[in-house]
Amino acid sequence: MNEQRAAQFYQAVADAADDPEVRQLALEFAAEEREHTAALDRVLAATLRF
Numbered sequence: 001m002n003e004q005r006a007a008q009f010y011q012a013v014a015d016a017a018d019d020p021e022v023r024q025l026a027l028e029f030a031a032e033e034r035e036h037t038a039a040l041d042r043v044l045a046a047t048l049r050f
Contacts, residue, residue: 003040007033 007030014026 001037001040003033003036006030007037 010026010030010033014023014030017023017026
């Protein structure tokens with residue numbers, strides 16, 4: 001899923017960031033992408049019920 005890759009990317013940016021503001025933004029973006037992944041998982045689970 002693209003959202004999972006994005007979350008991993010932003011987490012890696014946060015882990016490597018020297019600037020606290022960049023680190024914080026990257027952590028926020030990673031959290032948002034994890035929320036998107038969870039939302040998509042819920043939609044898929046509901047959709048796949050027959």
